[in-house]
Amino acid sequence: MIxxxxxxxxxxxxxxxxxxxxxxxxxxQVKALSDVNMVQAKEAAAQFNIPHVFENYxxxxxxxxxxxxxxxxxxxAEISIAxxxxxxxxxxxxxxxxxxxxxxxxxxxSKKSGKVLAIAYHYRFMKELQAAKKLMQEGEIGTPLxxxxxxLRYRKVPGWGVFTNKALQGGGSLIDYGCHLxxxxxxxxxxxxxxxVNGCTYNVLSKTPGQVNQWGSFNHETFDVDDxxxxxxxxxxxxxxxxxxxxxxxxxxxxxxxxISGTAGGLNVFPFEWYGAKHGMLFNSEAAWIPGEEDPSxxxxxxxxxxxxxxxxxxxxxxxxxxxxxxxxxxYESAGQx
Ligand SMILES: NC(=O)c1ccc[n+]([C@@H]2O[C@H](COP(=O)([O-])OP(=O)(O)OC[C@H]3O[C@@H](n4cnc5c(N)ncnc54)[C@H](O)[C@@H]3O)[C@@H](O)[C@H]2O)c1
Numbered sequence: 001m002i003x004x005x006x007x008x009x010x011x012x013x014x015x016x017x018x019x020x021x022x023x024x025x026x027x028x029q030v031k032a033l034s035d036v037n038m039v040q041a042k043e044a045a046a047q048f049n050i051p052h053v054f055e056n057y058x059x060x061x062x063x064x065x066x067x068x069x070x071x072x073x074x075x076x077a078e079i080s081i082a083x084x085x086x087x088x089x090x091x092x093x094x095x096x097x098x099x100x101x102x103x104x105x106x107x108x109x110s111k112k113s114g115k116v117l118a119i120a121y122h123y124r125f126m127k128e129l130q131a132a133k134k135l136m137q138e139g140e141i142g143t144p145l146x147x148x149x150x151x152l153r154y155r156k157v158p159g160w161g162v163f164t165n166k167a168l169q170g171g172g173s174l175i176d177y178g179c180h181l182x183x184x185x186x187x188x189x190x191x192x193x194x195x196x197v198n199g200c201t202y203n204v205l206s207k208t209p210g211q212v213n214q215w216g217s218f219n220h221e222t223f224d225v226d227d228x229x230x231x232x233x234x235x236x237x238x239x240x241x242x243x244x245x246x247x248x249x250x251x252x253x254x255x256x257x258x259x260i261s262g263t264a265g266g267l268n269v270f271p272f273e274w275y276g277a278k279h280g281m282l283f284n285s286e287a288a289w290i291p292g293e294e295d296p297s298x299x300x301x302x303x304x305x306x307x308x309x310x311x312x313x314x315x316x317x318x319x320x321x322x323x324x325x326x327x328x329x330x331x332y333e334s335a336g337q338x
Pocket of ligand 1: 007008009010011012034037070071072073075093094095120161162176
């Protein structure tokens, strides 16, 4: 039984992680919550029937074996390192941290302590992504050449929380949303080393007063992050990736797209399709059924707990999450934002 604590008891903790760990009651027990906002922490403890609440996350470390960090991005590195140094396993929300330098410090703390450091890139646990990875591993598309990645929302800037605050989050649509699909695509490609990164960032729309926004209102004056980003990334093995992500695009509808063309075939992740030549013909194949959980939170929590028990490898390795942060840093730097 792994004793789990949750640090930062806001939207993602209550909506995803606490319910997932509670479902895995044969593997773990959610023992404690911690939040700087004690009213919020106590309400959640009552809602989910969690026995202990701490204002200071450090006080939790003697009570638990593992923590799930769900604070704003600014605190990911500090809290992860403190937990690892205290001998506690960590599942940290994405992005891994504000910068690649912080991620490297987290990785070093994990290596020194020998404790697990997992990053919650939960898209990897979606059944379409798992199916795509299986096809790639079985050589169905050959060597990946070109990846196209889109994470686009039609006028959905988050109007709650601290998502539009650069000091707390490190950026906007790219570090918050595009990071998921970027991570997934690079993982499918086998995490080749990136060589060049070019990017453009925009926030003209969100800085303009009186915007129509589907996800509540935000202050255009204090908005200081990107709301639309494009990037072109090349890799050591000659592959390339075209990325577009936005919270505020003027497009027909929200779009989540990952497709990869390879030397032997191609695939599309949402919906899952395979394209390629067989028997002297060209096929476009749709998946009629894919095994797996509908909710990726459950396999994500299960994989983390199994890794803590030494029974499984992490699906999302911290070195891979570090690469995503290196590319995000490079996109912002290329766009003149660092
Ligand atoms: N995986 C996903 O798809 C997904 C979705 C949403 C958010 N997230 C990530 O989850 C994290 C939290 O996002 P959220 O939407 O839950 O935000 P939120 O604002 O709803 O909750 C954050 C909570 O952290 C608390 N907090 C702030 N500083 C703290 C500190 N130093 N110590 C302890 N608690 C602290 C706040 O009081 C708040 O209760 C972010 O890193 C975000 O990127 C991931």
